[in-house]
Structure formats: C-alpha cells, structure tokens
Amino acid sequence: MKIGVIGAGSWGTALANVVAANGHETTLWAYEPELVAGMSATRINHLFLPGIELHRGLQYTGSLSEAVQGAELVLLVTPTQVMRGVLASLQTEIDSSAVLASASKGIELGTLCTVSQICSQVLGEAAEQRFVALSGPTFAKEVALGLPSLIVAGSTNQVAAHTVQAAFSNPVFRVYTSDDAIGVELGGAVKNVIAIAAGISDGLGFGHNTRAALITRGLAEMKRLGRAMGAQDATFAGLAGMGDLVLTCTGDLSRNRTVGVKLGQGQTLEAIMAEMRMVAEGVKSAESVNALAQRLEVEMPITQKVYEILYGNKPARQAVLELMSRDLKPEQA
Numbered sequence: 001m002k003i004g005v006i007g008a009g010s011w012g013t014a015l016a017n018v019v020a021a022n023g024h025e026t027t028l029w030a031y032e033p034e035l036v037a038g039m040s041a042t043r044i045n046h047l048f049l050p051g052i053e054l055h056r057g058l059q060y061t062g063s064l065s066e067a068v069q070g071a072e073l074v075l076l077v078t079p080t081q082v083m084r085g086v087l088a089s090l091q092t093e094i095d096s097s098a099v100l101a102s103a104s105k106g107i108e109l110g111t112l113c114t115v116s117q118i119c120s121q122v123l124g125e126a127a128e129q130r131f132v133a134l135s136g137p138t139f140a141k142e143v144a145l146g147l148p149s150l151i152v153a154g155s156t157n158q159v160a161a162h163t164v165q166a167a168f169s170n171p172v173f174r175v176y177t178s179d180d181a182i183g184v185e186l187g188g189a190v191k192n193v194i195a196i197a198a199g200i201s202d203g204l205g206f207g208h209n210t211r212a213a214l215i216t217r218g219l220a221e222m223k224r225l226g227r228a229m230g231a232q233d234a235t236f237a238g239l240a241g242m243g244d245l246v247l248t249c250t251g252d253l254s255r256n257r258t259v260g261v262k263l264g265q266g267q268t269l270e271a272i273m274a275e276m277r278m279v280a281e282g283v284k285s286a287e288s289v290n291a292l293a294q295r296l297e298v299e300m301p302i303t304q305k306v307y308e309i310l311y312g313n314k315p316a317r318q319a320v321l322e323l324m325s326r327d328l329k330p331e332q333a
C-alpha cells in the first residue's frame with residue numbers, strides 16, 4: 001500500500017517507521033528542510049527521535065504534494081494548531097478516495113474543532129466518511145523501540161478503520177477498531193490537559209492519592225464532554241480514554257505531564273515553553289477544551305483550573321484549594 005505521513009515529529013516518524021517496516025511504500029513529510037536532508041543521509045530523526053535508526057524502506061520529502069501523490073492512506077500527525085494550514089496546502093493534492101487518518105491529539109483554538117472537523121471544513125464534508133482517528137497510550141519512543149503497544153483506530157466508516165488496522169498492526173503494535181471516531185479524538189485531546197494537572201500535583205509535592213484522584217475525576221470530565229458531543233462512554237474506559245490518561249498522567253516521557261511538573265515547581269509557562277522544541281498539546285488545548293466545555297455547558301473543573309493556572313495567573317496551590325472546596329455531592333461520572 002502507498003502511504004503518506006504528514007509530520008516528522010517524534011510520533012509521525014515512529015508511525016511512518018511502523019508502516020514502512022510492515023512493508024508499505026511510505027513517504028514521510030518533514031516541515032524542517034534540514035530534517036529531510038538529515039533523515040535521508042542518516043536514517044535518524046536527530047531533532048525529534050534521536051538515537052533510533054529508521055527502516056531502510058522509508059522515504060523522506062519536504063514536498064507535501066510528493067508525500068501524498070498516489071497515496072491510498074494519508075496519515076496526519078502535525079500539531080493540531082497548524083493542521084488547518086497544512087491541510088489547506090494539501091487540499092487539491094490528496095486523492096479523493098484516500099483514507100485520511102489522524103494521530104494528532106488536540107482541539108483547535110478559536111474554532112474549537114477536532115481534527116476530523118478541521119478535515120471536513122477544509123476538504124469537504126465527504127472527508128468525514130474516510131476519516132480515522134488513531135489514538136491510545138503510545139509514547140513515540142517506546143513504539144519506535146518496538147516495545148509492545150496498543151492503539152485504537154476510530155471511524156464512522158469501518159472499512160477505513162480496518163484499512164488502518166491492517167496497515168499498522170504487527171506483532172508489537174496491535175490496533176483495535178472502534179466506530180466512535182469523536183470519542184477516540186476527544187480522549188486524546190482531554191487527557192493532555194489532565195496530564196498537566198497531574199504534573200502540577202507532583203510538582204507541588206502532592207502524593208499518589210492526589211494523582212489517582214485527578215486521573216479518576218479527569219476521566220469523568222472526559223466522559224461528560226464526550227456525552228455532549230455524541231461519543232460513547234465505553235470509549236473512555238478503553239485505550240483512547242483511560243489507557244492514554246493513565247499513561248500520560250504517570251509516565252515521565254510525557255511532555256504534558258512534564259510541563260505540569262515544572263509549573264508545580266514554580267517555573268513560569270513562558271520559561272518552560274522557551275526551552276521546549278516539542279509540542280505539549282495540552283497547553284493550548286487547556287484553553288480550547290475549557291472554551292468547549294463552557295460552550296456546551298459541561299462541568300470540567302480540573303480543566304478550568306488548569307486553564308486558570310496557565311492563562312489567568314492563578315497560583316497552583318490556590319487552584320487545588322478551590323477544587324477541594326467545591327460543594328460536596330455524590331460521586332458522578
């Protein structure tokens with residue numbers, strides 16, 4: 001199968017490596033010209049996935065049209081906030097029958113769109129019929145090292161979901177299908193915001209109790225938003241929900257959790273972002289998910305506090321106090 005992968009960050013590179021190793025004719029598009037030259041010469045993504053030699057069959061390009069030319073499957077893996085611009089450049093280049101998969105995790109600022117909604121707006125409504133959200137507990141580095149990992153391909157079109165499942169699955173990378181594309185997308189976007197909260201908690205010196213509470217109540221927020229957007233509760237009990245939430249809130253490889261830890265230790269957001277080349281989607285999604293919750297009148301208190309800490313100068317300890325002092329009530333999901 002011919003596959004184009006758009007975005008050579010750590011995740012796009014790791015996923016392109018999976019399908020190339022599975023025997024598919026794969027071309028990886030990189031935004032940075034020096035990365036195209038570097039990967040072509042050394043088979044190593046020295047900027048975003050250092051130290052890991054990529055499959056010999058993987059091709060690299062800096063041309064978007066070359067990456068998707070003749071592709072039966074196009075995988076989008078840029079940061080969510082630049083997705084619309086990248087897709088606009090690809091609008092006339094992608095084959096109208098190609099499966100469109102996204103492994104990006106976020107909600108667009110301003111429009112409050114998920115990636116599937118961005119695709120529909122830019123490429124036309126029919127794009128939703130061939131859209132697949134690929135998400136789960138998967139640190140790029142561990143996938144690239146071949147450590148056993150599981151993920152979900154969610155789509156309203158089960159033929160498209162099965163195409164992605166077949167293309168990516170191998171003995172160390174197991175892909176499940178789901179018919180809940182929006183649930184799979186929302187799980188990936190919201191868990192990043194909750195992971196910042198979990199990091200803040202650890203950075204403040206709180207314990208395992210606090211972190212477990214944030215994960216559990218974060219899951220309740222994810223479910224509530226999902227219900228308001230037509231997702232299925234069961235999706236959030238699975239890999240793209242609880243699985244990814246647990247990974248990101250507890251794993252030291254998480255960029256979102258790391259941002260939170262540093263905030264909890266007293267660093268400013270500006271200082272943290274200034275020394276970070278990689279993307280921590282939760283930083284921007286804290287604003288967009290919080291706005292989405294307000295628009296849909298969904299109660300998401302942890303998300304709201306993360307937003308206030310990041311953008312409202314609220315001290316993290318005060319935010320925790322406010323969360324703990326909310327009205328007492330029965331436990332609800």
Ligand SMILES: NC(=O)c1ccc[n+]([C@@H]2O[C@H](COP(=O)([O-])OP(=O)(O)OC[C@H]3O[C@@H](n4cnc5c(N)ncnc54)[C@H](O)[C@@H]3O)[C@@H](O)[C@H]2O)c1
Pocket residue numbers: 007008009010011012013030031032048077078079080082086103104105106138139140141277278279280281
């Ligand atoms: N890294 C992971 O373990 C992982 C796992 C699952 C999902 N994701 C998601 O994958 C998406 C991509 O993240 P990543 O971790 O691969 O990225 P990264 O942090 O490793 O690298 C940043 C990426 O952003 C790209 N970029 C920056 N400015 C750009 C622009 N103006 N136009 C186009 N591209 C630009 C860079 O080229 C690079 O590909 C995110 O939504 C992330 O949440 C990441």
Ligand SMILES: O=P(O)(O)OC[C@H](O)CO
Pocket residue numbers: 105136137138139140192195244247248253254255256257279280281
């Ligand atoms: O490093 P993070 O926090 O962006 O998380 C990476 C993946 O989304 C984990 O599944």
